[in-house]
Amino acid sequence: MDDYLTEQEQWERVKAFLRSNGAWIVGGxxxxxxxxxxxxxxxxHQDRVALEAAEQYQGVIEAxxxxxxxxxxxxxxxxxxxHPSSPYADQADLLSARVYVExxxxxxxxxxxxxVMDSSKDEELALVARLRxxxxxxxQGKADEAIATLNKTDLGAFDSRFKxxxxxxxxxxxxxxxxxxxxxxxxxxxxxxxxxxQLLDLKIKDLSGGAAATREPATASAVESK
Numbered sequence: 001m002d003d004y005l006t007e008q009e010q011w012e013r014v015k016a017f018l019r020s021n022g023a024w025i026v027g028g029x030x031x032x033x034x035x036x037x038x039x040x041x042x043x044x045h046q047d048r049v050a051l052e053a054a055e056q057y058q059g060v061i062e063a064x065x066x067x068x069x070x071x072x073x074x075x076x077x078x079x080x081x082x083h084p085s086s087p088y089a090d091q092a093d094l095l096s097a098r099v100y101v102e103x104x105x106x107x108x109x110x111x112x113x114x115x116v117m118d119s120s121k122d123e124e125l126a127l128v129a130r131l132r133x134x135x136x137x138x139x140q141g142k143a144d145e146a147i148a149t150l151n152k153t154d155l156g157a158f159d160s161r162f163k164x165x166x167x168x169x170x171x172x173x174x175x176x177x178x179x180x181x182x183x184x185x186x187x188x189x190x191x192x193x194x195x196x197x198q199l200l201d202l203k204i205k206d207l208s209g210g211a212a213a214t215r216e217p218a219t220a221s222a223v224e225s226k
Contacts, residue, residue, distance in 0.1 A: 053082075053083040053086040053089070054088060056075060056079040056088070060075045060076055064095060064099060069099055072099065073099070076092040076093070076096050080092065087120070087122050091125070093112045093115055093129075094112070094113070094116060094129060094132070097129075106136050106139055110136050110137065113129045115129075116129035117129040117130045117149075127152075131158065134149045134165050134166075134169070135165060137149060143169045143173045144169075144173070146166075147170070150162050150165060150166045156190075156191070157191040157194065159189045160186045160189040160192045160194060160195055163183070163186035164182070164183065166182045167180070167182030171207075179203075180204065183200060183204045187200055187204065
């Protein structure tokens, strides 16, 4: 029927519609504009926050590289306070753990690593922390706790590293059969390229040959090596 209305009649209908619904239309346009502006502001804000966290993390690295332990740890504390949910805060905790390992403050290193392991939203960082924590626990003579820490599935590329460290833990307990089993599984698992295969082969050879192994399992000094 509208096809038969004159242009004047159609225009009158449009004006009547606008009079009845104009406020809603204008409100919708305004709300849409505000939503768009808010989204753009949020994106820019997130970029600024990420950049600030990255700059603070770089400061942490530089402080530790200069052997400024006190300054570096203070910067880590500031980064964690201002950006607690940032992956840079987790990275900073991993660096702090390394510093504590180097000074043989293994309890403090374990505390930092456990925090990242339990709270990081980055799955890879959490696995790195778990692996390093197991090494620290081994250095503390806590082989059973290290094994419990390593009991996790869905390891992906970390599978071989977890198996090797688990083998070290069994070796520390004196269970050479279990250690050999873990070493051989590590040799066959995915992610083998991440390991020192010469060292792993030596461990396997020593145990499978029946000779008394003289090596000590990996200590906390090797925490950052893998």
